[in-house]
Amino acid sequence: MSISELRGQVTSCTKCELCKTRTNAVPGKGNPNAKIVFIGEAPGRTEDVRGEPFVGSAGKKLSDALAKNGILRDSVYITNVVKCRPPNNRVPNESERESCRPYLDAELDAIKPEIICVLGNTASNSVLGQREITKNRGKIIEKDGKKYFLTFHPAAIIYNQELAAIFESDIATLARLVK
Ligand code: URA
Ligand code: SF4
Numbered sequence: 001m002s003i004s005e006l007r008g009q010v011t012s013c014t015k016c017e018l019c020k021t022r023t024n025a026v027p028g029k030g031n032p033n034a035k036i037v038f039i040g041e042a043p044g045r046t047e048d049v050r051g052e053p054f055v056g057s058a059g060k061k062l063s064d065a066l067a068k069n070g071i072l073r074d075s076v077y078i079t080n081v082v083k084c085r086p087p088n089n090r091v092p093n094e095s096e097r098e099s100c101r102p103y104l105d106a107e108l109d110a111i112k113p114e115i116i117c118v119l120g121n122t123a124s125n126s127v128l129g130q131r132e133i134t135k136n137r138g139k140i141i142e143k144d145g146k147k148y149f150l151t152f153h154p155a156a157i158i159y160n161q162e163l164a165a166i167f168e169s170d171i172a173t174l175a176r177l178v179k
Contacts, residue, residue, distance in 0.1 A: 016099035018084035024051035028079025048085035061154035069175035120153025
């Protein structure tokens with residue numbers, strides 16, 4: 001399925017309970033031929049209102065780190081484990097993640113990126129199984145014929161200078177890996 005067909009399906013999806021509380025579904029966004037796909041957790045308040053992923057304060061951190069390494073946001077593709085905002089930004093549950101999973105798989109199948117950057121615990125648990133971020137971040141992880149790269153969620157670095165420095169150096173590593 002093409003990315004534009006997927007957008008249409010996500011926008012009108014009612015496969016899980018999150019459709020009842022969302023303002024807008026938030027399909028992935030970016031270059032359908034991207035070398036890098038980023039996977040976050042779930043839309044937050046700003047994303048829910050705008051219908052676009054990573055456009056709030058966490059998104060600003062991600063954009064800044066990309067820009068510092070010469071990566072245009074439009075050149076990559078950014079998506080989430082679930083496409084609708086969970087009430088009060090709670091972590092999406094197992095059944096919601098499972099309902100939404102086919103969209104993520106279809107995005108990755110359509111784009112076939114060189115590398116998939118997994119942002120934070122929820123995405124790591126969903127996509128890679130339990131992987132400890134502090135132990136596994138910053139390196140390539142191969143799984144089922146796909147290449148992954150794990151780092152912190154940009155929301156986790158907002159008030160933590162130490163994590164922010166590591167996040168930025170991970171994004172620099174990622175940028176070198178796809179050059
Ligand atoms: N956090 C996420 O995980 N995804 C978004 O789209 C925004 C914030
Ligand atoms: Fe559909 Fe995913 Fe939204 Fe649930 S979170 S309603 S499965 S798009």
